[in-house]
Amino acid sequence: xxxxxxxxxxxxxxxxxxxxxxxxxxxxxxxxxxxxxxxxxxxxxxxxxxxxxxxxxxxxxxxxxxxxxxxxxxxxxxxxxxxxxxxxxxxxxxxxxxxxxxxxxxxxxxxxxxxxxxxxxxxxxxxxxxxxxxxxxxxxxxxxxxxxxxxxxxxxxxxxxxxxxxxxxxxxxxxxxxxxxxxxxxxxxxxxxxxxxxxxxxxxxxxxxxxxxxxxxxxxxxxxxxxxxxxxxxxxxxxxxxxxxxxxxxxxxxxxxxxxxxxxxxxxxxxxxxxxxxxxxxxxxxxxxxxxxxxxxxxxxxxxxxxxxxxxxxxxxxxxxxxxx
Amino acid sequence: xxxxxxxxxxxxxxxxxxxxxxxxxxxxxxxxxxxxxxxxxxxxxxxxxxxxxxxxxxxxxxxxxxxxxxxxxxxxxxxxxxxxxxxxxxxxxxxxxxxxxxxxxxxxxxxxxxxxxxxxxxxxxxxxxxxxxxxxxxxxxxxxxxxxxxxxxxxxxxxxxxxxxxxxxxxxxxxxxxxxxxxxxxxxxxxxxxxxxxxxxxxxxxxxxxxxxxxxxxxxxxxxxxxxxxxxxxxxxxxxxxxxxxxxxxxxxxxxxxxxxxxxxxxxxxxxxxx
Numbered sequence: 313x314x315x316x317x318x319x320x321x322x323x324x325x326x327x328x329x330x331x332x333x334x335x336x337x338x339x340x341x342x343x344x345x346x347x348x349x350x351x352x353x354x355x356x357x358x359x360x361x362x363x364x365x366x367x368x369x370x371x372x373x374x375x376x377x378x379x380x381x382x383x384x385x386x387x388x389x390x391x392x393x394x395x396x397x398x399x400x401x402x403x404x405x406x407x408x409x410x411x412x413x414x415x416x417x418x419x420x421x422x423x424x425x426x427x428x429x430x431x432x433x434x435x436x437x438x439x440x441x442x443x444x445x446x447x448x449x450x451x452x453x454x455x456x457x458x459x460x461x462x463x464x465x466x467x468x469x470x471x472x473x474x475x476x477x478x479x480x481x482x483x484x485x486x487x488x489x490x491x492x493x494x495x496x497x498x499x500x501x502x503x504x505x506x507x508x509x510x511x512x513x514x515x516x517x518x519x520x521x522x523x524x525x526x527x528x529x530x531x532x533x534x535x536x537x538x539x540x541x542x543x544x545x546x547x548x549x550x551x552x553x554x555x556x557x558x559x560x561x562x563x564x565x566x567x568x569x570x571x572x573x574x575x576x577x578x579x580x581x582x583x584x585x586x587x588x589x590x591x592x593x594x595x596x597x598x599x600x601x602x603x604x605x606x607x608x609x610x611x612x613x614x615x616x617x618x619x620x621x622x623x624x625x626x627x628x629x630x631x632x633x634x635x636x637x
Numbered sequence: 638x639x640x641x642x643x644x645x646x647x648x649x650x651x652x653x654x655x656x657x658x659x660x661x662x663x664x665x666x667x668x669x670x671x672x673x674x675x676x677x678x679x680x681x682x683x684x685x686x687x688x689x690x691x692x693x694x695x696x697x698x699x700x701x702x703x704x705x706x707x708x709x710x711x712x713x714x715x716x717x718x719x720x721x722x723x724x725x726x727x728x729x730x731x732x733x734x735x736x737x738x739x740x741x742x743x744x745x746x747x748x749x750x751x752x753x754x755x756x757x758x759x760x761x762x763x764x765x766x767x768x769x770x771x772x773x774x775x776x777x778x779x780x781x782x783x784x785x786x787x788x789x790x791x792x793x794x795x796x797x798x799x800x801x802x803x804x805x806x807x808x809x810x811x812x813x814x815x816x817x818x819x820x821x822x823x824x825x826x827x828x829x830x831x832x833x834x835x836x837x838x839x840x841x842x843x844x845x846x847x848x849x850x851x852x853x854x855x856x857x858x859x860x861x862x863x864x865x866x867x868x869x870x871x872x873x874x875x876x877x878x879x880x881x882x883x884x885x886x887x888x889x890x891x892x893x894x895x896x897x898x899x900x901x902x903x904x905x906x907x908x909x910x911x912x
Contacts, residue, residue: 323805383810384773385782408803412785415738415773424739424876427768440880445767446653450665453881458739495813496782499798503806512804516912541912549822553843559788559802559823565764566677566822568804574911584653585764591888595911597901603894611892612909615901625898630912633902 314400314439316341316349317374319391319417320365321409322382325357327364329513330405332472335368337403337432337465339473344434345400350374352394352485354387362482369476374485381498384413389488392420395460401439406464407512418462425462426454430469447565447588467512468571468592504558511561514544516574517593519563522550523579523601523619530556533623534578540630546570546590548580564589579619582607599623638699638814640685641754642723643745644678646707646714647765658882665882674717677760680825682718683845684790685758690722692835699755700724704748706731706741712861719856720848726861729869736866737875742774744871749779754815756797761786761819776817784812788823792833 316338321328331351338349348371353362358377365373376390395402395417402417404410406428418425426441430451433440440453441463456462511517518541520534530551538545546563547556563570565588575593580586582598582605590596591610598611599622608614615622648656648667657666674682682703689699703718705711706729715726729744736744749757757776762769776783784799788807791798801808802821812818823829827841848856866872895901905911 382808384785388777408786408801411769412773412803415770416777416783418770419739419742419774419777422739424737425768425770425774426877427770443767444885445665446648446656446765447650447767448885449653450656450658451883451885452665452879453883454877454879456877458876490780492776492780492782495816496784497811499809499811501803501806501808553822553826558806559821560804560806565767566762574905574909584651595905595909596888597905598892608892610888612890613901613904614892614894615898616894617897622898626901629898629902633906633912 313347314341314345314437315347315398316401316403317395317399318349318351319402319404319410319413320351320353320361321405321407322353322355322357322361325360327353327361329472330407330467332368333467333470334403334405334465335473336470337463339369340432341401341434341439345437347400352376352391354378354390355382356380366479366482367475367477368473368480369478370480373480373482375482376485376487378487381501382409383493383496383498384416385490385493385496387413388416388420389490390485391417393488394485396421399460401461401463403463403465405467407467410464414462414464421460421462423458423460423462424456425464426456427464428466429463430466447584448591449584466569468569504560508538509542509544511544511546511563511568512570514570514572516541516543517546517563517570517572518543518576518578519546519548519580519590520551520556520578521548521580522554524551524556527556533620537576537623537627537630540627540634548583548586577607577611578623580607581605582609638689638756639752639754640689640699640701640756640758641704641749641752642678642681642685642701642718643704643757643759643771644682644715644718645675645705645763646672646711647675647763649673650676650764658884662881662883672714674714675760675763677762677764677820679845680822681758681760681820682721682723684820684824684830686722686846687830687835687841688790688792688832690835692839692841698832698834702727702752702754704745705729706736706744708732715861716856717848719859720852721846722852725859727864728861729864729866731866735874737877738768738770738774740866740871740873740875741771742778744866744869745771745775746778747869747871756814757817759817759819761821772817772819779817781816782812783817783819784810785819786821787818788821789829790818790824791831
């Protein structure tokens with residue numbers, strides 16, 4: 313029997329939907345081992361976020377209200393103290409938040425971490441985790457042999473848990489602190505607000521590469537296609553590094569991992585690091601001048617064309633087809 | 638400032654699709670692939686050098702020590718950061734099977750306690766295991782603050798202002814050393830690192846510096862101190878144990894080349910039903 317503590321992710325005082333991937337994982341472990349799972353809402357606005365978590369089948373929703381911007385040094389002591397002696401697994405979604413915070417919690421608990429897992433299996437009460445390594449070119453199965461196991465789960469591999477109805481009782485947990493927090497200060501979080509769907513949750517993603525040549529071309533050539541498809545916009549590392557778009561649009565091994573129903577790669581050659589972030593997509597379209605580009609290894613459809621001619625034409629065709637219904 | 642930079646040797650990441658798994662699934666091998674310095678660690682070395690020099694005059698402001706944990710022949714890989722300008726190196730000998738992120742963090746903690754650096758600067762993740770955990774664990778074991786996924790580090794009255802690349806944008810923190818900072822790709826952009834000494838007019842090249850011939854010659858004479866896991870009190874063994882490796886399933890089907898936009902849209906609508 314393994315009980316799981318899910319650490320929820322908050323943003324602007326609300327719950328981030330990616331938390332529901334970690335909830336999906338927790339349900340699998342709880343069901344597989346005959347245990348239960350609780351969810352901890354921690355941070356500024358935790359009480360409000362907790363109410364959004366009550367309908368997902370948790371035994372309890374724990375609340376730790378901590379004022380101010382997110383700092384791992386401020387959250388880790390409370391999470392570790394809540395977990396110690398009570399839970400077999402502490403889990404979060406492998407966003408930059410989960411990746412930053414959970415290893416710090418693990419070290420406090422002298423625990424091992426299985427990070428960014430793609431699957432969990434339960435055999436005879438023992439948990440094994442499948443995780444992508446080498447930019448997704450190898451999967452390793454591992455077990456974590458510490459009293460507490462710390463896990464972050466890949467959002468694209470654990471579908472958001474659906475509500476189960478019912479209402480989990482909430483409980484306030486006491487806040488612990490650590491002197492390390494006295495030497496770090498949250499200054500700001502600068503986000504680019506977008507009306508488009510979130511990259512990691514979009515049904516369609518259109519990404520641009522270095523071949524777009526400028527920030528201006530992302531705006532005038534790629535964005536109309538993105539919007540015609542109601543898609544999220546992504547980019548290759550080369551395009552981000554060149555400053556054409558902000559880095560939070562980067563799709564790849566060390567950027568965001570996406571698995572939409574349709575992925576359109578425009579002017580992206582398909583370096584291993586990029587493929588690692590998108591090859592789980594259902595249908596992949598490549599638009600590239602070079603028919604031998606490595607993106608062909610994963611693409612379903614390949615249009616060999618100059619993107620500056622093909623993309624506006626594709627945008628017009630999509631708009632025309634949509635108008636026909 | 639004294640800076641410790643942990644680095645890892647990895648199989649050539651640009652050929653990661655040539656990694657092999659033994660028929661029984663017990664081992665993963667990189668036979669035929671070159672060893673490289675983990676790219677994020679190379680960027681950490683570059684950032685450490687930028688923090689510890691006057692970029693305009695080349696004057697050095699503090700020591701940069703590189704550390705690795707791995708096989709005996711990792712010494713060869715350690716010559717690269719030494720040739721870039723790091724002052725000396727430490728290698729803790731270990732088999733891959735003996736170590737995981739927690740063991741690495743414990744070994745590094747012992748080295749930090751012995752060397753007493755002001756800053757530990759390291760890559761945000763090694764691109765072989767892709768775990769992204771060792772820096773955070775080290776910071777916690779030391780009781781130090783941390784700034785992960787750094788895209789910028791600016792010195793500011795004895796503190797460091799660090800821009801962190803997060804999912805939703807850039808999160809800026811101000812951290813007072815000693816601290817652990819893990820770096821992201823953009824730290825090696827021309828304005829990624831400002832130490833308050835290098836004049837603002839000085840423009841760094843994009844990326845990590847190449848070793849000069851003089852640097853390569855000098856590196857041959859620099860010391861590499863070799864230790865064991867027992868020497869650093871980290872011989873308890875790994876708690877994360879790999880039991881099986883497998884290759885991902887190939888994507889089904891061959892790529893279909895389409896003649897024009899009309900055919901593409903038609904296929905997406907009728908065949909793939911993706912729009």
